[in-house]
Amino acid sequence: MIIFIVSLISGIISGMGIGGGTILIPALIIFFNIKQHIAQSTNLIIFIPTSIVALYFHTKQGNVVKDVLKNLIIFGIIGSIIGSFLAVSIKSDMLKKMFGIFLLIMGAYEIYLSKKEKAHPKQM
Amino acid sequence: MKKSFKVALIGILTGMCNGLFGAGGGTLLVPSMNHILKIEQHKSHATAIAIILPLSIISSIFYISKNMVDWNLTLKVVISNSIGGFIGAKILNKFTDGTLKLIFGIFMIIAGIRMVFFK
Numbered sequence: 093m094i095i096f097i098v099s100l101i102s103g104i105i106s107g108m109g110i111g112g113g114t115i116l117i118p119a120l121i122i123f124f125n126i127k128q129h130i131a132q133s134t135n136l137i138i139f140i141p142t143s144i145v146a147l148y149f150h151t152k153q154g155n156v157v158k159d160v161l162k163n164l165i166i167f168g169i170i171g172s173i174i175g176s177f178l179a180v181s182i183k184s185d186m187l188k189k190m191f192g193i194f195l196l197i198m199g200a201y202e203i204y205l206s207k208k209e210k211a212h213p214k215q216m
Numbered sequence: 217m218k219k220s221f222k223v224a225l226i227g228i229l230t231g232m233c234n235g236l237f238g239a240g241g242g243t244l245l246v247p248s249m250n251h252i253l254k255i256e257q258h259k260s261h262a263t264a265i266a267i268i269l270p271l272s273i274i275s276s277i278f279y280i281s282k283n284m285v286d287w288n289l290t291l292k293v294v295i296s297n298s299i300g301g302f303i304g305a306k307i308l309n310k311f312t313d314g315t316l317k318l319i320f321g322i323f324m325i326i327a328g329i330r331m332v333f334f335k
Contacts, residue, residue, distance in 0.1 A: 095289070096296040103297035107304020110320050113239025116297070118327035120289075130286045132238025133279035136272045138294040142301055143269045147262075155262035157255050163220070164227045164245075164267045171231020172271045176278035179236045192331030194237050199324030201243070202317045209314030 098123060113139070114198050117191070128188040132179065222252055227267075234268060235275040241268045 098119050106112030113135040120131040150156055179187060226248045234241030242264050249260035279285055 095292050099293040100296040100300040103300020103302075104304040104307075105300075105316075105320060106297075107301035108307065108316065110317055112242065113237075114243065114324060115320060116293070117237075117239055118324070118331065120293075122327060122330065126286070126289065129279065129282075129284040130289070133276065133285040134238075134290045134293055136234075136238045136276045136279065137285065137290050138297050139272045140269065140276065141294060142298050143265045143272070145298070146301075147265050147269065150262035150265060153262075155259050156266050157249075157259050157263045160223055160249070160253060160255070161263060161266060163223045164230070164263075165270055167224045167227025168231035168234075168241075168267055168271045169274055171228035171233075172235040172274045173231075173278075174228075175232035175235025175237075176275040177235075178232075179238070179275075180278050180282045180284060188331050191237055192328045192333075194233075194240065195324045195328030195331065198240060198243060199321045199328055202321030202324060206314035206317035206321060209317060 095124065110202065114195060118195060121188070128184045128191060129179070132187075132191075219253070226252065230267070231271050234271050235278070238275065238279075241271060 099116065102112070102116040102119060105115050117131045117135050120126045120134065121128065126134075147156075182190070226245065230241045230245045230248075233244055245264040245267060246257075246260045249255045249263060250257055255263065276285075
């Protein structure tokens, strides 16, 4: 039951445009003691159906910019192959520490953004 | 720097981050598109989803092929996460003073310290 609540909250946060996986992955690891690789694959796989639905609406509204799309996907796939190959080759404890460092950077970035939003609130 | 080079670099870094950490591709891609490629914020956001979708499929294949997946957990999370995502998108514009970002930024820092220094 508690897993439903945690992922509901992380879903709400990602829907609001904050984090997403950067909240869900540490939550799964810290609260449920799930292995690093498993938490990461969970986040990758759940993104697939969620993004298909979101993309359907965005495409209809014409928000997807076509001219850079193809090249970003091609180079993105090259990067994905390198990154995933590295991830599945690294031991879980090591990957967890690397992810922790990544979280520190992302957390600092969110705090920086929060100060910017406070200084210049968006138009409602 | 030529635009095509910038695009290649942004693409590779986004893919690497998404594959290595299973997250964070969008956090990198959206501001890069917005500031470096000069694409409007909401279009950057939508386009980023179209890019990260195929990247997540590729990365998922690697994790699945190595049996690094818990389908039971994934199924539980996907249901409540999508309901949450829908609620989040609806209330998106109600919190724009940065407080939520600050709270979750602090959460990420605490979680990061725990993951780096403790078992």
